[in-house]
Amino acid sequence: MVHPRVLQALGQPLLGHLDPVFLALMNEIQALLRATFHTENEFTIALSGTGSAGMEAVIANLIEPGDRAIVGVNGVFGSRLATMIERSGGIPIRIEAPWGATIPIEALEQELARSAPVKAVVLVHAETSTGARQPLEDVGALCRAHDALFIVDAVTSLGGIPVEVDTWGIDACYSGTQKCLSCPPGLAPLTVSPRGMGVIRKRQVPCHSWYLDLSLIADYWNDHSRAYHHTAPISMLYGLREALRLVHEEGLPPRIARHQVNSDALMAGLQTLGLSPLPSPGHRLPMLNCVTLPDGIDEAMVRTHLLQQYGIELGGGLGPLRGRVWRIGLMGESCRQAHVLTLLNALEEIFAGQGRPAQPGRAVKAAEEVYTHSLGSARRGA
Amino acid sequence: MVHPRVLQALGQPLLGHLDPVFLALMNEIQALLRATFHTENEFTIALSGTGSAGMEAVIANLIEPGDRAIVGVNGVFGSRLATMIERSGGIPIRIEAPWGATIPIEALEQELARSAPVKAVVLVHAETSTGARQPLEDVGALCRAHDALFIVDAVTSLGGIPVEVDTWGIDACYSGTQKCLSCPPGLAPLTVSPRGMGVIRKRQVPCHSWYLDLSLIADYWNDHSRAYHHTAPISMLYGLREALRLVHEEGLPPRIARHQVNSDALMAGLQTLGLSPLPSPGHRLPMLNCVTLPDGIDEAMVRTHLLQQYGIELGGGLGPLRGRVWRIGLMGESCRQAHVLTLLNALEEIFAGQGRPAQPGRAVKAAEEVYTHSLGSARRGA
Known part of the structure; x- marks a missing residue:
C-alpha cells in the first residue's frame, strides 16, 4: 500500500x-x-x-x-x-x-x-x-x-x-x-x-x-x-x-514502534493458530513475519483463498523453505492494526472451514491484548 | 509533456x-x-x-x-x-x-x-x-x-x-x-x-x-x-x-506524419530567423531539430529567457557543438502545432528585442504555410 x-x-x-x-x-x-x-x-x-x-x-x-x-x-x-x-x-x-x-x-x-x-x-x-x-x-x-x-x-x-x-x-x-x-x-x-x-x-x-x-x-x-x-x-x-x-x-521512532507493536500483535494471534516464528527471539523482523506452518494445512490453497476472497497477499516460502513457511509483510503504510486483525479473522475462518479445531475469536483476542497492553505502556510513558 | x-x-x-x-x-x-x-x-x-x-x-x-x-x-x-x-x-x-x-x-x-x-x-x-x-x-x-x-x-x-x-x-x-x-x-x-x-x-x-x-x-x-x-x-x-x-x-503512421509536418513547419520558420539545420537533407530527425545559430546571438541568454518567460526548454549543444547549436525537441505529446507557433513567436520577439533586423510574423507565416500545404495534401489523400 x-x-x-x-x-x-x-x-x-x-x-x-x-x-x-x-x-x-x-x-x-x-x-x-x-x-x-x-x-x-x-x-x-x-x-x-x-x-x-x-x-x-x-x-x-x-x-x-x-x-x-x-x-x-x-x-x-x-x-x-x-x-x-x-x-x-x-x-x-x-x-x-x-x-x-x-x-x-x-x-x-x-x-x-x-x-x-x-x-x-x-x-x-x-x-x-x-x-x-x-x-x-x-x-x-x-x-x-x-x-x-x-x-x-x-x-x-x-x-x-x-x-x-x-x-x-x-x-x-x-x-x-x-x-x-x-x-x-x-x-x-x-x-x-x-x-x-x-x-x-x-x-x-x-x-x-x-x-x-x-x-x-x-x-x-x-x-x-x-x-x-x-x-x-x-x-x-x-x-x-x-x-x-x-x-x-x-517520525522515525514512532514509525519503528508502530512496526514493532503490529508485529507483536500479529505473532500473538498467529501462535494461537499454531503458527510459530521461524527466527529465534531477538532476531525477528517486525516488517517481515516469517512463520512455520502447522501440519495438514494446504498452504498454497489458503494463500490463494486469502488473495481472491480477502485481497490479502502472503508470501510463500522460497528455496528450502518452499511450502514450509509464510512470509507476512507489515511494511510502512500497510503496517496497520486493521490489517493485522483482518488477517487473523480471515485465517480463523479459513482454518475452521478446513475442519481444524478452532476457538472462534481467540487469535483476534490475543492480538487485541497486545494492543491494549501497548497503549497502556505508552500512557505510562514506558 | x-x-x-x-x-x-x-x-x-x-x-x-x-x-x-x-x-x-x-x-x-x-x-x-x-x-x-x-x-x-x-x-x-x-x-x-x-x-x-x-x-x-x-x-x-x-x-x-x-x-x-x-x-x-x-x-x-x-x-x-x-x-x-x-x-x-x-x-x-x-x-x-x-x-x-x-x-x-x-x-x-x-x-x-x-x-x-x-x-x-x-x-x-x-x-x-x-x-x-x-x-x-x-x-x-x-x-x-x-x-x-x-x-x-x-x-x-x-x-x-x-x-x-x-x-x-x-x-x-x-x-x-x-x-x-x-x-x-x-x-x-x-x-x-x-x-x-x-x-x-x-x-x-x-x-x-x-x-x-x-x-x-x-x-x-x-x-x-x-x-x-x-x-x-x-x-x-x-x-x-x-x-x-x-x-x-x-496509429503509428499518423503519429509519424505528425512528427514530420511539425518539424517541417518549425524548420521553415527557423530558417527565416537565420537558423539552419545541422544535418544534411534526408538525414534530419523530425523529433530532434538541431539548428546552427546565427552570429551575434547570446544563445544561453535566449534559452534562459525562453525557459523563464515562456516555459519553453531548448537543449544546448553538447561536446564540440557547445554554444553552436540548439536542439529543439518535438516529441510525442509535445509535438504540436501550437508549440511550434509559440516557439517561433517567442523567438521573433526575443530576437527583435536584441536589436536583430526582423520582419514581424514572418517566421510564423512560413510555418503556417507548411501546415496549410500539408492539410491540403491530406485532404487530397496524398
Whole structure:
C-alpha cells in the first residue's frame, strides 16, 4: 500500500531532469534520505533502478577483480550478493547459516583473521526470505580493525527498524523504495561513506557497469557539477520525496514502534493458530513475519483463498523453505492494526472451514491484548 | 509533456509484482511494444531502468570479453556505446563521422571485411546530440552476410519515425520511454531477436551484470515461467501501458506524419530567423531539430529567457557543438502545432528585442504555410 499523497505525487506533470526546480527536489530527497539512513554522507542518493540495482551498484563499484569479500549467506539475498561479487571478478567468502538464523559475529571475526586481506564484509540486515534480523551494531568496528569495508543490504529494514549508518560504521548501504518507505518499486536509496567513495575514486579500472558507475552518478547528484549522466526517473523521484516526507512527518521512532507493536500483535494471534516464528527471539523482523506452518494445512490453497476472497497477499516460502513457511509483510503504510486483525479473522475462518479445531475469536483476542497492553505502556510513558 | 491519461495511470494503487492481474498487464505491454518495434520477437520487454540501462543491457549481454564490435561514433551516444563495449571487455572498432553527419554504409562494409570476425555492428538511429538520422535499411543484410549481430539504439526514434526491427534485420534494439512514447523516464523498451537470444543463452561466462542479465529477465517476462528476478517497477509499467495505448490509438503512421509536418513547419520558420539545420537533407530527425545559430546571438541568454518567460526548454549543444547549436525537441505529446507557433513567436520577439533586423510574423507565416500545404495534401489523400 502506498499513501494517496504518494500516488498523487507520481501523477504530477513532468519537469526536465536538469530544470532548476527539479534539481532542488533532488537536494530535498538527499537531505530526507540522510535523515532516514542516519548519516552525514554527502553521497546519499536514489539510484535509478530497484533495490537489486542498488545491490549491484555497491558491489560492482567497491569490489574489484581479485578482491576477497566475506558475505553472510542465510537466505536468498545473501546468495544473490555472493553471485554479484563473483560477477564483479571478486572472490566471495561465504559464511553460511541455516535459513532463519543469523551470522554470528565470532564467525566474521575468525574469517577476517583467516582470510586477510579482506576488502569488505557484506551482510543483509533484514533477510526478506527468512524474516531474520541480522545484528550489525558491532560489525563496523571489527571491519575497521581489519581494514575492511562494511556493506549492508537494508532493502527491507529501512524505515521499519533502526538503520544507523554512521553510528554502526557502515561504508555502503542500499535499500528499496517499496518496503517500509511505502513508495512504488523502482528506485534504490543508497549511501556511501567518504571512505567508500575514496575506494571508488581510486579504482585502477572503471567498474564494468557504466549505468551504475557511482563516480559518474555522484557528478550528477553533486549540486556543484550536475554533469549529465542519464535521464533521472522524474515521476518516481516525485513519489519518493512525498514518501520520505510522510516518514519524517510521522517520525522515525514512532514509525519503528508502530512496526514493532503490529508485529507483536500479529505473532500473538498467529501462535494461537499454531503458527510459530521461524527466527529465534531477538532476531525477528517486525516488517517481515516469517512463520512455520502447522501440519495438514494446504498452504498454497489458503494463500490463494486469502488473495481472491480477502485481497490479502502472503508470501510463500522460497528455496528450502518452499511450502514450509509464510512470509507476512507489515511494511510502512500497510503496517496497520486493521490489517493485522483482518488477517487473523480471515485465517480463523479459513482454518475452521478446513475442519481444524478452532476457538472462534481467540487469535483476534490475543492480538487485541497486545494492543491494549501497548497503549497502556505508552500512557505510562514506558 | 505527458498525456493526462498517463499521469492518471501512474497514480493508480499498486498490485504485487507477481499478482495475476499485473502479469496480464505485462503481457499487454509486450504485445504493444512488439507492434511499436514492428517485430515478432518473443523477447520484447520494458527493462527496469532508463534508456542508458537498455544500452548497457544489450551491450553487456551480447558483447563478451575479446569480441570486436563496430560502432558508429558521430555524437554523444555513439561514444557512450564504445565506452560500454570496452567496459564489457569487448574491443570497439570506432567508425567516426563529423557530428551532424551519418555513418556511410560503405565504411561499415569495408570495416566488416577488414576486421573479421566482427561480433556486432552498433548504430544510433537518432543521435540526440546532433539531430542526425542514421539510415538503417540495408545494414541488417550486410551484417548477416558477415555473420555479425546488428544492434540499434532507438532511444529517440521509437514512436516518431519508423523503426522496423524485423524488416531491417535488427537483432537487438532498445529505446527510452520519455522521448516519442511520451511516458516519464525510467523504463527501457527492449527487443532481442531469436538469433540474439541464442547468443546470450550460449555465453561461456555470465555477463558482468546480474541486474541486467537478459537470460534471467527473460524468465520473469516469459508467461510460462515467471521466475522472480527483481521487483518490477509497477507504477512505471502502468504509465507505459497507457502511453503505448495512446500511441496505437493514434496509429503509428499518423503519429509519424505528425512528427514530420511539425518539424517541417518549425524548420521553415527557423530558417527565416537565420537558423539552419545541422544535418544534411534526408538525414534530419523530425523529433530532434538541431539548428546552427546565427552570429551575434547570446544563445544561453535566449534559452534562459525562453525557459523563464515562456516555459519553453531548448537543449544546448553538447561536446564540440557547445554554444553552436540548439536542439529543439518535438516529441510525442509535445509535438504540436501550437508549440511550434509559440516557439517561433517567442523567438521573433526575443530576437527583435536584441536589436536583430526582423520582419514581424514572418517566421510564423512560413510555418503556417507548411501546415496549410500539408492539410491540403491530406485532404487530397496524398
